[in-house]
Amino acid sequence: MTAVDKWNKRYLGSELVWSKTANAEFVRQVADLVPGRALDLGSGEGRNAIWLAQQGWHVSAVDFAEVGINKARQLASEKDADKIEVNWIVSDVCEYHDEAGFDLVAIMYLHTSQSERDHWLQRAINMVRPGGVFLYIGHDPKNISHGVGGPQEPELLPDVAEFEPYLSDFDIVSAGIVRRDKGAEIGHGMAYSGNNKTAVALDCMVKAIRR
Secondary structure, eight states, X not given: OOHHHHHHHHHOSSSOSSOSSOOXXXXXXXXXXXXXXXXXXXXXXXXXXXXXXXXXXXXXXXXXXXXXXXXXXXXXXXXXXXXXXXEEEEOOTTTOOOTTOEXXXXXXXXXXXXXHHHHHHHHHXXXXXXXXXXXXXXXOTTXXXXXXXXXXXXXXXXXHHHHGGGGXXXXXXXXXXXXXXXXXXXXXXOOOOGGGGGOEEEEEEEEXXXX
């Protein structure tokens, strides 16, 4: 089964795999930005892209799972359609490119092999306009031994150091590990009950502005 087939199968069904609301750390990091043109790369069911659109951003949301994109469209239709402008794109993140560039390129929990990451990470960074923001949030490698949930293969989890060579034309605003309370989250591969409600995940976060 290919990766596309795997994710399409996971997204099948009426229930959302992830939540309807945007990732809390994502919201904290972008809430003070002036809305412009945004790219959500690996958008899944669209929760972060929809939130951006509700704030006035013109959003392109890219994912290779057509079932996930269709669920994103459905989720968007359930909200205030007049305030939501999202260009939903079914495409492999390793192949997508937009010459016009973006004021925000966001990559949320996109975990791929190193060889794939070598393709999409450089492409993503190249699509950030001067003055634009690059934001990555994903499970940190230390989450395997000191956190909960997420992939358990180290190759899939870049740390902050991996991003530094790509960001020579950027000023790094923040970079490090963010602790995330997973108590009420759904769709992250674990069920929480009892003491597990205080479970904490360790995320890698990099936020940088292109000079």
